[in-house]
Amino acid sequence: MICEYCDNVGYGRLISERSYWTIHLAPSQRYLGTCVVAIKRQCSNLSELETEEWTEFTEIVREIEKTINHIFKPTLFNWSCFKNASYRSKDPHPKVHWHLIPRYDSLKFFDGIKFEDLDFGYIPQPISREISEDVMESMRIKIEKQLTNSKI
Amino acid sequence: MICEYCDNVGYGRLISERSYWTIHLAPSQRYLGTCVVAIKRQCSNLSELETEEWTEFTEIVREIEKTINHIFKPTLFNWSCFKNASYRSKDPHPKVHWHLIPRYDSLKFFDGIKFEDLDFGYIPQPISREISEDVMESMRIKIEKQLTNSKI
Numbered sequence: 001m002i003c004e005y006c007d008n009v010g011y012g013r014l015i016s017e018r019s020y021w022t023i024h025l026a027p028s029q030r031y032l033g034t035c036v037v038a039i040k041r042q043c044s045n046l047s048e049l050e051t052e053e054w055t056e057f058t059e060i061v062r063e064i065e066k067t068i069n070h071i072f073k074p075t076l077f078n079w080s081c082f083k084n085a086s087y088r089s090k091d092p093h094p095k096v097h098w099h100l101i102p103r104y105d106s107l108k109f110f111d112g113i114k115f116e117d118l119d120f121g122y123i124p125q126p127i128s129r130e131i132s133e134d135v136m137e138s139m140r141i142k143i144e145k146q147l148t149n150s151k152i
Numbered sequence: 153m154i155c156e157y158c159d160n161v162g163y164g165r166l167i168s169e170r171s172y173w174t175i176h177l178a179p180s181q182r183y184l185g186t187c188v189v190a191i192k193r194q195c196s197n198l199s200e201l202e203t204e205e206w207t208e209f210t211e212i213v214r215e216i217e218k219t220i221n222h223i224f225k226p227t228l229f230n231w232s233c234f235k236n237a238s239y240r241s242k243d244p245h246p247k248v249h250w251h252l253i254p255r256y257d258s259l260k261f262f263d264g265i266k267f268e269d270l271d272f273g274y275i276p277q278p279i280s281r282e283i284s285e286d287v288m289e290s291m292r293i294k295i296e297k298q299l300t301n302s303k304i
Contacts, residue, residue: 044228045217045229046213046229046231047213047214047217047218049210049213051210054206054210055206058201058203058206061199061201062199065197065198065199066199075239076196076197076235076236076239076246077197077198078232078233078234078236079198079232079233079234080230080232080233081230081231081232082232082275083230084228084230084255084272084273084274084275085273087227087228087255087257087272087273103236103239120236120239121236121237121239121240122156122237122278123156123234123236123275124234126274126275
């Protein structure tokens with residue numbers, strides 16, 4: 001397991017690939033619009049990131065928050081870099097990746113599906129909520145398009 | 153409440169003040185060596201951080217991970233910027249601050265006190281563990297001294 005907020009297969013659907021990072025739509029959409037920003041090389045700790053990797057990450061933070069704000073209008077964003085679940089393995093290979101988890105103080109709908117942030121005001125729970133392939137792809141495309149408009 | 157990983161009074165004991173950020177020993181030591189890195193100005197979202205604030209933050213990440221590695225030898229680090237608890241208020245004033253939560257796959261002792269990471273491999277729980285004033289101050293001083301040696 002790479003991460004308890006992700007799943008066993010990977011970070012999710014690819015939205016954008018940059019020089020040092022990839023941006024994905026996370027497999028679990030318990031929190032509408034949850035994305036993953038993952039480093040492309042093997043790197044276990046934030047302190048090992050190079051200056052240019054940090055710089056690109058900060059650009060991505062600005063672009064993806066702007067994008068998610070435009071599409072979903074969340075109340076706030078949670079960001080985390082945890083890597084815990086990889087340590088359940090006897091031979092862990094943790095890899096730096098961030099979870100961008102938008103949080104909502106009210107009900108939201110996407111493609112007619114209801115999203116309710118049952119944990120608002122509290123830490124995000126690693127409880128998976130999968131939605132249909134069609135809706136995931138529709139969401140991925142919407143974020144991809146808006147992200148292009150939000151590029152610095 | 154400023155944050156469910158902090159408490160009602162603040163970020164904890166001041167370890168170091170920089171141009172844009174302060175570094176604190178967190179009030180809860182459920183995870184030995186837990187620190188808070190907080191922005192000094194009002195800033196609600198990571199996307200609002202200025203380039204020089206990001207740059208100083210990345211320097212702090214390198215220095216504090218090196219410091220905590222030297223003193224406590226954790227297995228890994230969890231980093232998060234959540235701000236959830238401030239939204240339990242009707243008039244929230246979230247402020248960007250990071251939790252650096254060292255995680256341990258084995259028992260640790262500090263000043264004769266036992267620390268066991270009961271949640272290893274899983275997300276950190278916002279369950280407070282307070283230790284005595286004396287031990288907190290001893291830990292703060294140790295981190296402060298080592299941080300000076302770890303400065304870039």
